[in-house]
Amino acid sequence: MPGTLVVITGPSGVGKSTIARAVLQRTGATFSVSATTRAPREGEVDGRDYRFVDRRTFQRMIDNGELLEWADVFGELYGTPSEPVRRAVTEGQTVLLDIDVQGGLQVAEKMPAATFVLIAPPNDAELARRLLARATEDDDAARRRLAKAREEIKAARGSGVYNHIVINDDLDRAIDAVARIVEQNERMNA
Numbered sequence: 770m771p772g773t774l775v776v777i778t779g780p781s782g783v784g785k786s787t788i789a790r791a792v793l794q795r796t797g798a799t800f801s802v803s804a805t806t807r808a809p810r811e812g813e814v815d816g817r818d819y820r821f822v823d824r825r826t827f828q829r830m831i832d833n834g835e836l837l838e839w840a841d842v843f844g845e846l847y848g849t850p851s852e853p854v855r856r857a858v859t860e861g862q863t864v865l866l867d868i869d870v871q872g873g874l875q876v877a878e879k880m881p882a883a884t885f886v887l888i889a890p891p892n893d894a895e896l897a898r899r900l901l902a903r904a905t906e907d908d909d910a911a912r913r914r915l916a917k918a919r920e921e922i923k924a925a926r927g928s929g930v931y932n933h934i935v936i937n938d939d940l941d942r943a944i945d946a947v948a949r950i951v952e953q954n955e956r957m958n959a
């Protein structure tokens with residue numbers, strides 16, 4: 770029985786990677802390592818967190834049709850390499866994608882049977898607080914991200930693609946909710 774894709778999406782700063790990391794520890798799901806042109810942050814490992822590539826390499830991946838989806842997120846390119854996803858799904862694994870809203874909508878066109886989870890902030894003020902609290906952001910970048918986040922939540926809710934909406938208010942509860950969705954997929958693949 771082939772496996773399934775679980776796409777976790779939501780605006781920047783909402784807590785996707787925090788939730789994804791915890792869910793991966795708790796379940797047997799496999800993480801889809803994205804390619805990106807952005808520079809590694811402190812503690813990030815090439816090949817584990819991202820595959821860090823230059824623009825020319827990323828463009829070649831696009832031209833060769835190697836990406837399941839890709840998007841420009843605040844001037845840096847991010848994309849999901851198709852082949853590792855295809856292989857893992859063929860092997861019966863549940864594959865977790867942590868990607869932005871535009872990317873999630875592209876996956877929905879190609880693989881409508883995947884599971885789509887929208888992580889939403891409890892409210893606007895809290896999203897702003899989390900974005901501003903992130904040490905990697907200067908205030909201006911964080912403000913731009915906040916404006917985009919509002920648009921993205923609207924687009925995601927309006928698309929009808931996201932069959933699961935998880936409000937990341939209490940982190941443990943949000944992790945539980947996403948882990949349950951992943952476990953449900955794992956049971957279907959067993």
Ligand code: ADP
Binds near residue numbers: 781786
């Ligand atoms: P994303 O991957 O969506 O960009 P992160 O996982 O990097 O977001 O989280 C952004 C910030 O919000 C981090 O500092 C993280 O520790 C914090 N955070 C995540 N979830 C919660 C939560 N439920 N309550 C408070 N802070 C949170």
Ligand code: 5GP
Binds near residue numbers: 849867
């Ligand atoms: P960050 O730079 O904070 O790691 O990620 C910025 C944004 O890019 C996040 O919303 C993250 O989910 C998204 N992202 C990471 N990988 C991919 C990908 O492969 N494709 C798309 N479309 N977005 C991605």
